[in-house]
Structures are given as structure tokens and as C-alpha cells.
Amino acid sequence: MLTLLYPDLIPIIQEMPAGILSINVEDKACPMFIVKAPKEYILAAKINAGFKIYLAPVQIDNQRTFGFVTAFFDDEDEPLVIRTPLFADDFARILLDSLRNGQINVHFFDELAREQLVYRAEVTIPDVTQKKINKLSLLKPSRPNARVIIDEMSEWFSLRTSCDDNEAINVFFSELTFGETLFIQDMRPERHAYHGSRGHSHTFLEREEAGRYQEEDVINCLLLIFEADKIYHSPKRVYDGEEICDILVVTDSKLLIIQTKDSPNTERISRQSLSRKRSNVLRALKKAINQVKGAVGYCQRIKDKLEFVINGNQYSIDTSGLEVMALVVVKELFNNQYIEYSELLLDLFEDKAVPCIALDYPELYLFCVHLRNEDSFFAAFNTLLAHAVTHGSYPRLRFGLGEKIL
Known part of the structure; x- marks a missing residue:
């Protein structure tokens, strides 16, 4: 277990937004x-006892270069992927050398840098791919080129052929060395100082019940942006004890309503068809938006004051001058459904005059890890909303490749 044997490496992994190293x-x-990736990617790798790495060709200014597409097959045609630009640097050299070694130890970390699984793995590189690797001519590191490579890899992968599948590098798990039935408990005070905290939290890779695990993961992301005393978990209405929303964030200028929707992380759910997953997300988003409408109504029922209860403690917040905003966090959003998502969110904006965006959980993590302060967080929020109002559809985020987020 890398976490225990090499703790000095953990800060490096914590600073990795996501990807391979x-x-x-x-x-x-x-x-x-x-491999630092969402829990769904890790589970797909576990179910399939491995994953594939595609050497994707890219053309930039008449020069051929390459990137890696690491694929975790929850779906045969459209698997979950990590896209990694390759440049002429130590990162790529060490990465390629490790794969050529023929045997590696694969350490899976989730977004919050919790080590979930470790496998001894055999790496098989087809001869044709090995020849390409031996002749690789890569560009010097460049953020603009990284954007182009990522876009081109996405296009290439969506059009890949059976020949491309056969030429992929195969990583086969031969032995599980850590993580079976792993229970991770976190008792750090600084991670549990928010209102409504139990004083500890725990997580599993495979989750039969999503609920609180997802909410606590979302709060862990929010703690990268907001001070703990601004975060309220599971506030209840004063008159009947029903939940207002999953999470409430109260700053000096904003009142942010957050509604989360997840599903179990199990083999059965992972193996569902893509069409089923898409319909599940749309249904979850509709339900979350309805809950946001109810939360907005409650928050605005008394002028300049919001009262609620958490764990028997009553709170009274002065809301005068606070802008009410809403954020919906779901398990996964699909690119080809953004028009449908956008119509629902913009209807809420028009109906309640409350700015609202939706992110999937991996996007929320990137949102928080890259922005790191309240002003940047809400500026990015407003950028997404403004784009949606102007163009009729919310955009996907692009963090880590320069100043632009779109």
C-alpha cells in the first residue's frame, strides 16, 4: 500500500487533479x-480485471504526435476514459518505461486521494504498438498543444476501429495485493468541522447505498473552497423536520443550495446499458431540480431570515443581501444530452429567478481543486450560466489547460 509505505508521495497524488502517473x-x-479516477472507473477496472491504454495519433501543425487514452470498460463502445497528452519530458519517458517493464503495480486512488485498490499487473504491448513507441517523436510541453491533443484524442477514440482495439496496450490484473473489502475511515478534525458533521466519515469503493457517502464526498470537495463553518449538512425545516436540501453553503454574499444525486456503485449498476444510465441521470436531474424548487421556496418564505435545524440545534441566518443560487451534483453527465439538461436548468432559472448549474461529481471535484477560493468559484459558476443563457445550452468544463474554463 503506497499510502503507508511511501507517505511522502501522497502530496504529489493529492495535487494531481486526475489521471495516470x-x-x-x-x-x-x-x-x-x-491511477487517480472516480470510483466508477476503479470499479470498472476491478470488474474487468484490467484496462486498456490506446496510443492515439494526433496531428498538430503537420507534425504527428501521440497521447494515451486509458479506457475502463463499463460499456464496450463508450467506456470511461482518461486522456493523457504525451510530450518530450520525464513524465512520458517514465510512463513508457514502466509499461515496457512488462509488470507493474497499479495503485488506484479516488479523487480525494484515498487509495482504494492495488493490483500486481501484467502489461502486454502488441508488436505494432511497440514499434510505434520505439519511434515516438513527441512535442515539447505546451498547454495550447495539450488542449489540441486532448480534443483530437477524443475525436480519434470515438471513431476507433477493431484494429485500434487490437493494437491497444492491455493491462491484466494478476493479483490483488490490497483493498478487498477495504473500509476507509477519516477522523481528521479539520475535515469534519462543518455543521452537521458526525465528527468522522468513512467510505467504500462498492456502495449499495449512495446517499450520505456522496454528500460527504461533495462536502470534502467544498472544503477546498469554503471554510467549514459556512457549510451546513442536511438542514431540516423547523416546522416538520423535513430536509431542505442536502447541503447549504452560506457566505457573506451567497446562499448556495446544493442537491446531490448518486446511485449505488456496484457491478450491477456498472454493467447497465448506456441508454439506461442516460435515462437514470435525466430522471435524477429532474428529481433534484424539483427538490431545489422546494428548497428555494423555503429559503425565501421569510424575508431576510432563514431558520433550520441540524441534529436538534436550531439555526437562524440573516439572509438580507444574500443571492440565492443552486447547484445540482449528479453521478455522471453525458455530452449528447446537454440540450435536455440545459432546458430543465434554464426553466428553473426562469421560474424561480435563481441561478442554477449542474455538474457531475468528477466535474465538481475539478471545479473545487482548480479554483480554490470563493470568488473564483462563483465567477466560474456565473460564466457557465451566462454561456447557457446566451447559447441555450450549458458547456462542459475544461480545467487545467490554461486560464479558460470553457
């Missing part, structure tokens, strides 16, 4: 291959 340790013959 290879680390060579002198006393280890087997390179450490880090």
Missing part, C-alpha cells in the same frame, strides 16, 4: 502505476 522507486523492481 508512473513512479519508480529504487528498491522496487516493479514500477508503481498510479
Whole structure:
């Protein structure tokens, strides 16, 4: 377990937004291959006892270069993917060397840098792909080129052929060395100082019940932006004890209503058809929006004051001058359904005059890890909303490749 054996490496993984990374340790013959990804990606790898890495060709200014598309097959045609631009640098060199080693230790971390699974794995590189790797000519590192490579890889992967599948690098798990039935408990005070905290939290990779686990993960993301005393978990109405919303964030200028929707993280759910997953997301989004409408109504029922109860403690918040905003967090959003998502969210905006955006959980994590302060958070929020109002559809985010988020 890397977390216990090499704790000095954990800050590096914490600073990784998401992706793959290879680390060579002198006393280890087997390179450490880090995968930092959402729980759904990790479960798909576990179910399939491995994953594939595609060497994707890209053309930039008449020069051919490459990137890696790491695919986790929850769906045969449209798997979950991590896209990694390759440049002429130590990162790519070490990554390629580790794969050529033929055997690696794969360490899976979720977005919050919790080590979930470790496998000993065999790496098989087809001869045709090995020849391409041996002749690789990569560009110097560049953020503008990274954007182009990522876009081109996405296009290439969507049009890949059976020949491309056959030429992919295969990573096969031969032995589970850590993580079976793992229970992770966090008792750090600084992570549990928000209102409504139990003083501790725990998580599993496979979750039969989503609920509180997802809400606590969302709060952990929010703590990268907001002070703990501004976050309220599961506030209840004073007159009947019913939940107002999953999470409430109160700053000096904003009252942010957050509604989360997740589903169990199990093999059965992972193996559902893509059409079923899409319909589930749309249904969850509709339900969350209806709940947001109810929360807005409650928050605005008394002028300049919001009263609620958490764990038997009553709170009274002065809301004069606070702008009410709403954020819906779901498990996954699909690119080809953004028109449908946008219509629902813009209807809410027009109906309640409350700015609202929707993010899937991986996007929320990127939102928080890249922005890191309240002003940037709400500026990005308003950028998404303004784009939707102007163009009729919300955009997807692009963090980590320069100043622009769209």
C-alpha cells in the first residue's frame, strides 16, 4: 500500500487533479502505476480485471504526435476514459518505461486521494504498438498543444476501429495485493468541522447505498473552497423536520443550495446499458431540480431570515443581501444530452429567478481543486450560466489547460 509505505508521495497524488502517473522507486523492481479516477472507473477496472491504454495519433501543425487514452470498460463502445497528452519530458519517458517493464503495480486512488485498490499487473504491448513507441517523436510541453491533443484524442477514440482495439496496450490484473473489502475511515478534525458533521466519515469503493457517502464526498470537495463553518449538512425545516436540501453553503454574499444525486456503485449498476444510465441521470436531474424548487421556496418564505435545524440545534441566518443560487451534483453527465439538461436548468432559472448549474461529481471535484477560493468559484459558476443563457445550452468544463474554463 503506497499510502503507508511511501507517505511522502501522497502530496504529489493529492495535487494531481486526475489521471495516470508512473513512479519508480529504487528498491522496487516493479514500477508503481498510479491511477487517480472516480470510483466508477476503479470499479470498472476491478470488474474487468484490467484496462486498456490506446496510443492515439494526433496531428498538430503537420507534425504527428501521440497521447494515451486509458479506457475502463463499463460499456464496450463508450467506456470511461482518461486522456493523457504525451510530450518530450520525464513524465512520458517514465510512463513508457514502466509499461515496457512488462509488470507493474497499479495503485488506484479516488479523487480525494484515498487509495482504494492495488493490483500486481501484467502489461502486454502488441508488436505494432511497440514499434510505434520505439519511434515516438513527441512535442515539447505546451498547454495550447495539450488542449489540441486532448480534443483530437477524443475525436480519434470515438471513431476507433477493431484494429485500434487490437493494437491497444492491455493491462491484466494478476493479483490483488490490497483493498478487498477495504473500509476507509477519516477522523481528521479539520475535515469534519462543518455543521452537521458526525465528527468522522468513512467510505467504500462498492456502495449499495449512495446517499450520505456522496454528500460527504461533495462536502470534502467544498472544503477546498469554503471554510467549514459556512457549510451546513442536511438542514431540516423547523416546522416538520423535513430536509431542505442536502447541503447549504452560506457566505457573506451567497446562499448556495446544493442537491446531490448518486446511485449505488456496484457491478450491477456498472454493467447497465448506456441508454439506461442516460435515462437514470435525466430522471435524477429532474428529481433534484424539483427538490431545489422546494428548497428555494423555503429559503425565501421569510424575508431576510432563514431558520433550520441540524441534529436538534436550531439555526437562524440573516439572509438580507444574500443571492440565492443552486447547484445540482449528479453521478455522471453525458455530452449528447446537454440540450435536455440545459432546458430543465434554464426553466428553473426562469421560474424561480435563481441561478442554477449542474455538474457531475468528477466535474465538481475539478471545479473545487482548480479554483480554490470563493470568488473564483462563483465567477466560474456565473460564466457557465451566462454561456447557457446566451447559447441555450450549458458547456462542459475544461480545467487545467490554461486560464479558460470553457
